[in-house]
Amino acid sequence: MSAKRLRIIALLAISTVFLLAWAFPIVWSVLNSLKTDSDVLAYPPKLVFAPTLEAYRDVLFGSGSILPNLLSSVIISVGTTIVTMLMAVPAAYALARLRFRGKKFAGFYVLATQMLPPVGIIIPYFLVLRNIGWIDTYQGIILIYLSFSLPFAIWLLVSYFEDIPLEMEEAAYLDGASRLKTLWRIIIPQVRGGIAVTIVFVFLNAWNEFLFAVVLSGNTVRPVTVAMFNFVSVEQTLWAKLAAVSVLAMLPVVVLGVVAQKHIVKGLTVGAVKGGGRR
Amino acid sequence: MATTAVTSAEITSEAPRSDFGRVLAQRERRFAAALLAPAFLALLATTTFPLLFLIYTSAFRMDLAMPFTNGFVGSENYQVLLSDERFWTSLLVSLVYTGSTVALQVIIGLALALLVMDMKRGQGWFRVIAILPVVLSPAVVGMIWRTFMLAPEFGIVDFLAINAGLGSKNWLGDPTLAMVSVIAIHTWQWTPFAFMVLLASLASLPEDIYEAARLDRASAWQRFRRITLPLLRPAIVMVIIMRTMVALTAFAAIFTVTAGGPGTATEILNLYAYRKSFTELSIGYGSALAVALLIVTIIISGILFAMRRAK
Numbered sequence: 337m338s339a340k341r342l343r344i345i346a347l348l349a350i351s352t353v354f355l356l357a358w359a360f361p362i363v364w365s366v367l368n369s370l371k372t373d374s375d376v377l378a379y380p381p382k383l384v385f386a387p388t389l390e391a392y393r394d395v396l397f398g399s400g401s402i403l404p405n406l407l408s409s410v411i412i413s414v415g416t417t418i419v420t421m422l423m424a425v426p427a428a429y430a431l432a433r434l435r436f437r438g439k440k441f442a443g444f445y446v447l448a449t450q451m452l453p454p455v456g457i458i459i460p461y462f463l464v465l466r467n468i469g470w471i472d473t474y475q476g477i478i479l480i481y482l483s484f485s486l487p488f489a490i491w492l493l494v495s496y497f498e499d500i501p502l503e504m505e506e507a508a509y510l511d512g513a514s515r516l517k518t519l520w521r522i523i524i525p526q527v528r529g530g531i532a533v534t535i536v537f538v539f540l541n542a543w544n545e546f547l548f549a550v551v552l553s554g555n556t557v558r559p560v561t562v563a564m565f566n567f568v569s570v571e572q573t574l575w576a577k578l579a580a581v582s583v584l585a586m587l588p589v590v591v592l593g594v595v596a597q598k599h600i601v602k603g604l605t606v607g608a609v610k611g612g613g614r615r
Numbered sequence: 616m617a618t619t620a621v622t623s624a625e626i627t628s629e630a631p632r633s634d635f636g637r638v639l640a641q642r643e644r645r646f647a648a649a650l651l652a653p654a655f656l657a658l659l660a661t662t663t664f665p666l667l668f669l670i671y672t673s674a675f676r677m678d679l680a681m682p683f684t685n686g687f688v689g690s691e692n693y694q695v696l697l698s699d700e701r702f703w704t705s706l707l708v709s710l711v712y713t714g715s716t717v718a719l720q721v722i723i724g725l726a727l728a729l730l731v732m733d734m735k736r737g738q739g740w741f742r743v744i745a746i747l748p749v750v751l752s753p754a755v756v757g758m759i760w761r762t763f764m765l766a767p768e769f770g771i772v773d774f775l776a777i778n779a780g781l782g783s784k785n786w787l788g789d790p791t792l793a794m795v796s797v798i799a800i801h802t803w804q805w806t807p808f809a810f811m812v813l814l815a816s817l818a819s820l821p822e823d824i825y826e827a828a829r830l831d832r833a834s835a836w837q838r839f840r841r842i843t844l845p846l847l848r849p850a851i852v853m854v855i856i857m858r859t860m861v862a863l864t865a866f867a868a869i870f871t872v873t874a875g876g877p878g879t880a881t882e883i884l885n886l887y888a889y890r891k892s893f894t895e896l897s898i899g900y901g902s903a904l905a906v907a908l909l910i911v912t913i914i915i916s917g918i919l920f921a922m923r924r925a926k
Contacts, residue, residue: 347730351737354727358744358807362751364771365759379769427654434647435640442651449662451912453864455888456905457661459898460668483661486654515646544752546867551893561754561867568762578762585755593750600746601815604808605853 362586368579376575391576395584402581405563409543409585412559415478416542417535420485425531428493429519433505443494446487457483458551465552472554480548485538492537492606496530497523536596537603540589560585666909669902677899685899692903702904704879705887706911712798712883713862713915719802720858721851724809729839731810732817741814745807753804757871760800761787765872790880793873797881800868805861809854816850817843852923859919863912884908 368376370387395402430436431443461480462471470476500523508522509515524531549559560581567578593600676688696702731741748756764772765786777783787793820843828838864885869875875882875890882890885908892901 347734350730351734351741355740355744357803358748360771361756361759361764361803362747364763368763376763377769379774381769381771381774423654423657426650430647430650434643434650436644436647439647442655445655446658449658451860451909451916452662452666453885453888453905453908453912454866455864455885455892456669456902456909457665459888459892459902459905460665460672461661462893463672463898464668480661482657483665486658486661490654515642540750544750544754546752546754546870547889550870561752564754564758565871568758573762575762578758582755582759586751589750589752590747593746594743597743597746600749601811604749605812605857 362590365579365582365586368576369583371576371579373575376579391580392584395577395580400566402560402563402584405558405560406584408553408557408563409559409561411474412477412481412549412557413539413542415474416481416485417538419478420482420489420538421531421535423482424486424489424493424534425524426519428490429497429523431490432494432497433502433523446490449483450487452483454484454547458548462551471552472556474557477548477552477557480552481542481545484545485541488541488606489534489538492534492603493527493530495602495606496527496534499530500526533596533599533603536592536599540592543589669905672899673902673906675899677897677902679896679898688899692900695900696903696907701879701882701887702884702907705882705884706907708794708879708881709863709883709885709911711794712801712865712881713859715798716801716805716862717855717858719798720806720809721854723802723806724854725813725847725851727806727810728813728817729843731814742811745811747807748804749808749811751804753865753867754871756800756804757868760796760803761872765796787873788877790877793877793881797869797872800872801862801865804868805858809858812854813847813850816847820846849923852919856916856919856923859915860912863908863915884911 367383369391370389371382371385372388372390375382375385397403431439431446457480465471465473465476465480470479504522504526505518508518513521543559544561545559546561549562553559553562564578564581564585567574567581596603673692674687674689676685676691678684727741731738762770764770767773767783767785768777770786773783773786784792786796824842824846825838828842833841863883865883866885866889869881869883869886870889873881875886879887884904888901888904888908891904892898895901
């Protein structure tokens with residue numbers, strides 16, 4: 337009995353340690369964002385302090401406000417999501433449902449594009465975009481974001497299209513509806529849920545991207561992940577403000593992540609399951 | 616589809632069935648091509664074209680700081696690369712970084728999944744909290760760790776180290792500690808991924824096998840070795856493959872924390888290619904480094920996929 341009890345206590349201890357380890361850096365950033373700089377720098381670290389929204393006021397409405405950067409992030413993420421979905425939904429339907437030569441190869445190609453290291457994409461793209469004057473533009477960033485959002489969205493959507501029963505489609509087709517009409521009226525409504533999940537993940541990935549953004553951003557287009565750097569320089573770190581910006585950058589993705597909780601494993605492993613054939 | 620062809624053919628005309636089938640198949644092909652065209656054009660433009668252009672630029676000297684020296688150099692960049700000590704160091708750093716982070720993620724993730732699977736209450740906590748790190752931008756994660764966690768004295772990790780009697784450490788200034796730090800940060804962020812995937816596949820294992828094993832008086836360890844591990848193998852291998860690909864091209868969570876430093880202590884090959892191209896502005900040589908990274912990626916994934924097929 338006591339051995340069993342010891343086991344339970346050990347389990348509880350281990351669980352607590354891991355839950356704390358994962359939650360703490362995030363919680364700590366939130367706490368620091370509500371402190372003054374001197375409270376952030378206090379030693380030993382302060383758990384109890386007089387909370388203030390000063391840091392948020394400063395980063396949002398002070399000089400060097402990050403509102404334009406948040407707006408940049410929103411435009412980039414929304415733009416990427418719209419363009420991606422417009423292209424990925426039809427492509428995923430074709431890959432999941434239609435019969436044509438080279439289908440297997442097409443599916444493989446979509447997967448294989450993900451093998452290319454992002455740094456290998458951005459080097460040539462930097463040269464191209466520089467030549468056509470698209471550095472520091474939304475169209476430049478959104479275009480290159482398709483390189484990772486499209487394969488991801490296509491594969492995630494294929495898995496949802498494959499789940500709908502074939503009969504519905506045949507019935508509609510027999511009734512004389514055109515293929516496009518069948519797709520639009522019958523199929524799309526069936527995969528609404530899958531489309532919503534895909535939108536969440538595409539947005540999330542675009543919001544979080546950093547390498548392409550850091551190379552292509554400038555004074556006009558600078559998402560918040562890149563703008564964060566302004567708060568940490570060699571001379572000084574603006575501690576509380578940095579914490580506030582971090583929290584603002586984390587907020588949308590944490591909300592989306594928790595909303596899409598049930599689908600997160602599927603979203604994280606998409607493609608891998610199909611990659612080497614079914615198991 | 617076959618029945619469709621028959622019924623429609625009967626109604627509309629006397630045309631031979633095979634002909635009508637061919638027309639339908641052709642229409643289906645055209646429709647498929649129309650649906651696929653936009654996405655595939657975009658993928659060609661944003662992945663295949665850059666790859667070809669990358670290989671092309673790797674045959675040039677392309678120095679943005681000294682344009683007058685630019686020109687075609689053939690395989691010179693690759694010859695330089697083979698005797699470039701910094702390249703070999705970065706390759707080694709890449710392998711250490713990838714190997715250790717992936718091993719840690721899988722081991723900790725699997726252990727936790729087994730532990731949580733046995734829990735009667737509190738699973739929900741894990742399911743929610745595990746989501747937090749994986750949805751965050753690695754750039755934000757890097758910034759948080761660099762400042763609030765690892766800064767000397769008031770950074771929590773350093774605070775704990777001081778109180779554990781280890782003394783204050785220069786976590787990001789010492790080459791070895793900096794490497795340990797970036798490995799720990801990556802492991803912190805992505806272990807929940809391995810945990811969630813393995814927990815999901817554990818939950819999908821058939822219950823009755825365990826019942827049988829329990830009746831046979833198999834020990835917990837035997838059950839793990841003989842039943843759980845073999846059944847979980849495909850999921851584990853999948854996690855290893857996915858995490859390896861990501862770790863090899865990790866960027867933001869190193870760039871924001873150490874930027875590859877101190878010196879080149881945490882400079883993985885991916886970061887070297889970036890620094891060469893965009894900090895030192897040697898685009899041609901940077902391209903060659905990126906091609907080398909692609910080759911390394913292909914070799915490693917080839918080995919992993921072979922492991923997946925092997926029993």
